Amino acid sequence: MKVLSQTSKYGIRALLYMVSHPSGSEYMSIGEIAREIDLSFHFLTKIFRELTAKGILYSYRGPSGGIALAKPASEIMLVDIVFALEGKDYFDQCLLGLPGCGHAKPCPVHDFWKDVKHDIRVHLSGTSLQHLSEKIVSEEVRLLL
Amino acid sequence: MKVLSQTSKYGIRALLYMVSHPSGSEYMSIGEIAREIDLSFHFLTKIFRELTAKGILYSYRGPSGGIALAKPASEIMLVDIVFALEGKDYFDQCLLGLPGCGHAKPCPVHDFWKDVKHDIRVHLSGTSLQHLSEKIVSEEVRLLL
């Protein structure tokens, strides 16, 4: 059941690490994040370039450079990250793959699937990085392998 | 949002076509099904071999051979097809990809995701081919591109 690509999974985990482990300085280096959450530096760099292009991160090159959130963590919702990395049509797809599945021409499981997607969307839209970071900091929950 | 592989999507659609278009004779040919729902004969053959191996279908070779449901359509649930084609660990995976995510060592979105998976599982376990076939036959719903 692969609801999110590896790219999104890594991206969300990396952003949560950033928020949960503020570095004191403005920017945090990609290398440090990759090391801490145990994933490929180069792959994470690619993901963060995308998030920078989509306006979720700022970046700054050179020594003491790195990346930083473009908005307060309380204003970045999971759905923003998913849309940035999976595309804005993320919630538009039919469970059975029928093109143009919708109210007018529904597939056999359309109504059910519409409800599931709605629930997921509501939850991802209502959950901020700040919110989840608090659960991580309080050790209610884990982020590492 | 790719919840089901192409394999599962095709498999479910093909089985629904079978149930909704009984052929009179005991077996229905894979070629006919592939033609009617507009997908690759060879790919569908591969999918059906798997469903036969998993006990969801019977098959019979030779002229007037083909495949047939191994049980009444009212007893084949969507979850059976998904388990057969995606694996029995289908509902075991963490949204963020953390290995061993569960009650003891949850990821930040574990509780939410557990509920979503439960809802999906309940629905797929409660929906039979017969049930959906009735919606198709009454043209409440479509199966073709």
Place this chain on the structure above:
DNA sequence: CATTATTCAGACAATTTTATCCGAAATAAA
């Protein structure tokens, strides 16, 4: 100015998924 640390850009490779194809085996029908 030289060195070092960092992101940026994109080529390349590996892996997985999806799709195509061919020949063999089975079996009904001519």
Place this chain on the structure above:
DNA sequence: TTTATTTCGGATAAAATTGTCTGAATAATG
């Protein structure tokens, strides 16, 4: 008994996703 039809098994190819690597651009610091 021959021929036609069908599934079976697996090799191969194509496409998408995931992961690796190299060099360039940028900027702080000695």
